[in-house]
Amino acid sequence: MSRPELTGHASSFYNEKEARKYDSSSRMIGVQREITERAIELLRIPEGKPGFILDVGCGSGLSGKVLEEQGHIWVGCDVSRDMLDVANERIERKREGVINAARKKQNDDLDEEKMQDDDSDDDEDEEPCASTGDLLHHDMGSGLPFRPATFDGCISISALQWLCYSNAKGQIPKKRLTRFFSSLYQVLRRGARAVLQFYPETAEQAILISECAAKVGFAGGVVVDYPNSTKAKKHYLVLTFERAFKAPEGLSEGSLFGSGKRESVRVDRKANNKKGKVHKKKWGKTKDWIVNKKDVQRKKGKDVRPDSKYTGRKRGDRF
Amino acid sequence: MRLLTHNYMQSTVKGTERGYPLKIEATKIEFEASPFDAEFIQALLPKIDYTTLLFALKQISENGNADLAQTIIPELPESIKEDGEGEVDEALLKKLHTVMFDIHVVEGELVCPDTGRRFNIKMGIPNMILHADEL
Numbered sequence: 001m002s003r004p005e006l007t008g009h010a011s012s013f014y015n016e017k018e019a020r021k022y023d024s025s026s027r028m029i030g031v032q033r034e035i036t037e038r039a040i041e042l043l044r045i046p047e048g049k050p051g052f053i054l055d056v057g058c059g060s061g062l063s064g065k066v067l068e069e070q071g072h073i074w075v076g077c078d079v080s081r082d083m084l085d086v087a088n089e090r091i092e093r094k095r096e097g098v099i100n101a102a103r104k105k106q107n108d109d110l111d112e113e114k115m116q117d118d119d120s121d122d123d124e125d126e127e128p129c130a131s132t133g134d135l136l137h138h139d140m141g142s143g144l145p146f147r148p149a150t151f152d153g154c155i156s157i158s159a160l161q162w163l164c165y166s167n168a169k170g171q172i173p174k175k176r177l178t179r180f181f182s183s184l185y186q187v188l189r190r191g192a193r194a195v196l197q198f199y200p201e202t203a204e205q206a207i208l209i210s211e212c213a214a215k216v217g218f219a220g221g222v223v224v225d226y227p228n229s230t231k232a233k234k235h236y237l238v239l240t241f242e243r244a245f246k247a248p249e250g251l252s253e254g255s256l257f258g259s260g261k262r263e264s265v266r267v268d269r270k271a272n273n274k275k276g277k278v279h280k281k282k283w284g285k286t287k288d289w290i291v292n293k294k295d296v297q298r299k300k301g302k303d304v305r306p307d308s309k310y311t312g313r314k315r316g317d318r319f
Numbered sequence: 320m321r322l323l324t325h326n327y328m329q330s331t332v333k334g335t336e337r338g339y340p341l342k343i344e345a346t347k348i349e350f351e352a353s354p355f356d357a358e359f360i361q362a363l364l365p366k367i368d369y370t371t372l373l374f375a376l377k378q379i380s381e382n383g384n385a386d387l388a389q390t391i392i393p394e395l396p397e398s399i400k401e402d403g404e405g406e407v408d409e410a411l412l413k414k415l416h417t418v419m420f421d422i423h424v425v426e427g428e429l430v431c432p433d434t435g436r437r438f439n440i441k442m443g444i445p446n447m448i449l450h451a452d453e454l
Contacts, residue, residue, distance in 0.1 A: 134324040138447040150327040
């Protein structure tokens with residue numbers, strides 16, 4: 001199965017059909033919920049203090065729902081209109097739920113008045129809260145359309161990697177990433193944090209993302225949860241304004257990274273560390289092997305050039 | 320789109336001087352009550368731009384929304400006065416809550432005050448996608 005990012009623009013992948021499929025998949029809901037809860041945990045907002053949070057790449061509002069449950073107000077942006085429409089429907093359903101619950105309470109209150117019963121608090125827990133989220137149809141690669149120092153925090157769930165692929169003429173990933181991060185730097189309040197969960201395809205991608213974030217002035221690092229499991233492994237780019245930031249431990253064995261961006265990113269655990277290794281020719285192409293092969297050919301009776309000091313010498317690159 | 324969100328939005332089109340606050344040309348607005356938390360609104364007050372809020376309210380009261388607007392938009396003072404302890408009267412907090420959270424612009428347009436660039440609002444979602452030459 002290829003990555004969705006390789007198929008084209010995010011808004012064409014997340015079309016109406018895909019958006020519905022995404023939003024109704026219980027597995028997807030579960031995974032996204034878990035990731036969102038972890039991201040909110042990494043945001044380190046004081047307990048019980050509601051904040052104004054930006055959700056980048058909010059999609060169908062799965063992450064927004066978790067933000068709401070924790071008492072925050074949020075604004076979500078997404079480039080796919082179809083996903084936003086699905087999110088809207090969820091908000092509509094909630095709205096109807098609130099209105100119906102309010103009506104029910106009114107009727108119950110009327111009944112209770114007749115019975116002269118003072119205890120009308122029973123329904124409070126069952127009443128659904130109206131949605132506290134607003135949606136924006138917007139491309140994060142073109143910046144964020146907000147005043148400086150607007151948000152108390154920012155989360156992004158499984159969206160950032162889309163910036164690494166160029167889908168239109170003139171779209172350069174590095175430029176879009178830089179534009180996004182510098183815009184994010186401005187719209188966050190001082191002391192706020194951004195936690196962006198993403199799926200890097202390669203180590204280079206993760207490094208590119210981290211470097212772009214560092215260039216605009218963010219401190220922080222990548223926290224990797226469950227680094228040993230291909231399925232469960234999750235990367236969270238945690239960005240702060242505090243220069244002395246120390247990235248928290250990832251879950252499970254925990255890969256602790258320092259605040260340096262380059263060394264903090266390790267996507268492929270099997271990546272070769274070439275430091276100190278002598279450059280060796282690939283198996284089969286050493287001088288010994290060549291001489292041996294020539295001997296074998298000679299024994300077969302073939303016409304072979306005599307060995308000399310030039311046999312098997314290193315030739316320069318072709319181009 | 321709530322007025323709270325509008326309070327923070329600005330246009331980031333290339334060459335825009337400031338792009339804030341965006342004018343609202345609302346063709347359809349809705350009202351939806353939400354739970355009120357006095358403490359939260361009190362804490363939110365210093366962070367919003369009150370002048371912009373009043374400006375936004377005035378905007379949505381025009382354009383044929385006047386009738387609905389009159390029924391749902393409460394009267395707000397020119398500026399917020401705090402009492403001795405820096406706290407605001409709860410009745411006023413409630414009105415502010417209604418204005419910021421319960422009024423939704425469902426259809427309409429946002430207009431940049433500097434460049435006149437229009438951003439469409441459909442089903443409550445403003446379209447802020449920029450064209451290639453606006454970046």
